[in-house]
Amino acid sequence: SKQHAVEIQSFKKNQIKLLGTPRFDQYFEYRKSKLDSPYDFPYILFVGTALKFDESACILKLDHILSNNKHLQNFKIIYRPHPWRHNIERIDINPLKNIIIDSQLESAYSAGINSTSIQPRLSYYPSLLSNAEIILGGLTSMLIEATIFHKPFIGMIHDDKKNYTSMHNVYKSYIHFEGIDNIDSIYLCDHLDKLESKINEAISLKPEIDKSIIDQQRAYFYFNDNLNYSTRLANACKEILEI
Numbered sequence: 001s002k003q004h005a006v007e008i009q010s011f012k013k014n015q016i017k018l019l020g021t022p023r024f025d026q027y028f029e030y031r032k033s034k035l036d037s038p039y040d041f042p043y044i045l046f047v048g049t050a051l052k053f054d055e056s057a058c059i060l061k062l063d064h065i066l067s068n069n070k071h072l073q074n075f076k077i078i079y080r081p082h083p084w085r086h087n088i089e090r091i092d093i094n095p096l097k098n099i100i101i102d103s104q105l106e107s108a109y110s111a112g113i114n115s116t117s118i119q120p121r122l123s124y125y126p127s128l129l130s131n132a133e134i135i136l137g138g139l140t141s142m143l144i145e146a147t148i149f150h151k152p153f154i155g156m157i158h159d160d161k162k163n164y165t166s167m168h169n170v171y172k173s174y175i176h177f178e179g180i181d182n183i184d185s186i187y188l189c190d191h192l193d194k195l196e197s198k199i200n201e202a203i204s205l206k207p208e209i210d211k212s213i214i215d216q217q218r219a220y221f222y223f224n225d226n227l228n229y230s231t232r233l234a235n236a237c238k239e240i241l242e243i
Helices: 002-007 055-068 106-110 122-130 142-148 167-173 192-208 211-218 229-241
Strands: 043-047 076-080 099-101 135-137 153-156 186-189
Touching: 043 055, 055 076, 055 099, 055 192, 099 106, 122 142, 135 142, 142 153, 142 211, 153 167, 153 192, 186 192
Parallel strands: 043 076, 043 135, 076 099, 135 153, 153 186
Antiparallel strands: none
16 A cells, blocks of 8 residues: 555655554454354355455355365355445355355345445454365455465456456456465465365465465555554654654
8 A cells, every 4th residue: 555655646655654454453362362163164264255256156166166075075165245245146055065154144145135234243253264274255355364364365366257347357457456476375266167276275285384474475465563553543643743
């Protein structure tokens, strides 16, 4: 964001203060603890996007992969649709034996509610993220949240052949995703036929993830230090006002 402020909005570097975001402050405390899993089975977390994207094709592919890969047959897919998704279509998961709608959003999704009136409890995220084997989905802020918990994230950047906001266009056009492939725990999947190999790769390399390196790589996108957001904001105000 600092780079964009300089190069796009023509701010001077000394006019910019890095604050991060209060949304993730507590995650760094949560990740130090062993959190109880919201599910009593191993799972892969699929996170949906707000933008229109053919998630049903991904879900169907995932169900097929888990049914036909003996190394993954003990897993389930927890599908977490975005609460404010633009796509009003719902996926019928009843015929799919490996797919479960995340319990926090199950009732809203079943009722076809997709509105900013839905404000999920953020306190639920740490246990959901930290107990996932891996996380995958479209390009959202969950990329950052996954890296905070040092979880492999598979970013779907394939052409869904349906929507202008298909993730391949998002990846090419949204400049703030530039460079995410430089984070060791992020894998990009540019075709659904490659998804199974990407999942196997992410799971097999998970034990080799160097957490300190992931923290360093993430710092380019999300500023964080030993202070909380309110302290950073107060310090920035004092500096600007020369108090």
